[in-house]
Amino acid sequence: MQNLLKALKRCAVAGAAVLAVVSLQPVSAAHAAPAPVVGGTRAAQGEFPFMVRLSMGCGGALYTQQIVLTAAHCVGSTGPDTSITATAGVVDLQSTSGRVQVRSTYVYRAPGYNGNGRDWALIKLAQPINLPTLNIATTSQYNTGTFTVAGWGAATENGGQQRYMLKANVPFVSDATCRGYSGYSGLVANEEICAGYAAGGVDTCQGDSGGPMFRRDASNAWVQVGIVSWGIGCARPNAPGVYTEVSTFASAIASAASSL
Template sequence: MKKLITALKRAAAAGAAALAIISLQPLSSAQAAPAPVVGGTRAAQGEFPFMVRLSMGCGGALYTQQIVLTAAHCVSGSGANTSITATAGVVDLQSTSGRVQVRSTRVLQAPGYNGTGKDWALIKLAQPINLPTLKIATTTQYNTGDFTVAGWGSAREGGAQQRYMLKATVPFISDATCKAYGGYYSGLVAGEEICAGFASGGVDTCQGDSGGPMFRKDNAGAYIQVGIVSWGDGCARANAPGVYSEVSTFASAIASAASTL
């Protein structure tokens, strides 16, 4: 689900999630509906082994082999929860070759989350998934340049969730530029949210992509997560970029929360 308010929180409504870059937070302040990466191309099998698809229609990434990092708006609260199924190991959700599916045991939603900012959550799995994890940024060093987004969300605003993982590249947008787009963007929570996309639109995350990672290469050439798909005003519209939770801001809180699961 990606917040789409007309902005959608990029989580899929009624359990469907997509990665078309639309909005990353609910369609209204109450619903979330993300889509697959809009303007993206199909990811290769094994290209992003840390990617996870969640059964409520969101994305996520393996923070550890037994904990998934996703968006707060994708879950309903904290506590015991065995209702979520995490799928990993495949780009084709219908493939059974290499596919791993594990149920959740607990969920921890960001403390103080109220729909604005702090859009992160952790899901503990019943058993580890033997796949590479995605490290998270602990400083703002990598909050610039070009980022990769990926997911199974809608490939167009209002479209269906995707069978195959799509990927796309989006550039960093400064807080000042993002806020200047006005409308929902004037309420950007600087320091907690980071924007990325093209002024002309055309490439974005969308409904169903909520909770998925925005990442780039670090100085050693390894992937590092800098954002979490959160919301946007529609998907891939001009002057309406995707908004992502700024992971480095919450790195310490995420690590502390993970140690309690």
């Protein structure tokens, strides 16, 4: 039961055999996913060109120009899938200027995913999107400090999805501290990373699932360190967001992407 609740936390709707938590319907307040950014501000056009909005109500980032990295709980099983539309190139989802929309052709979900860690997936697109991609962390050196999150999820717990992309910064929370919070004892070490403020107020939320958590690397370029996965409610005190620790799965992600 705990695994199922974790799978439902950052998405907006339950779908794809309960695995795709999307942003069409809110989940219960007790198990809501973090909003795209509760306590966030509007992102500027072109600020995060690698951001992708997925039609099932999740987020993602361009791993390559033809592959989107997202959360396993946002998709169904591995195999051909033409049901997903990826939208990119805009911060305003209603804008048609610069907006690119491409259908999916195939989904790859992390092997062994059962709602407890390993929350990553790849979506292959029918054609490349000519926009910058987001490099992923291949070591743990960037798994600390202050991170940026962005998305179109709810701006309040159980709120509606957003028209405009929001962004916010959240600080790293150690595994020990995170596990000490109510509801977080099941945190999977080395597969999940926590981020947020003890006082709450800033977080990801329903509809942000699958979106990237990123920071600047040594060359001042953006590097992805996390994938929005789960959390208790949105922006509550002592309830940080939990993100898939990308560096742990970097080799597996690269191998899977090369096979698509």
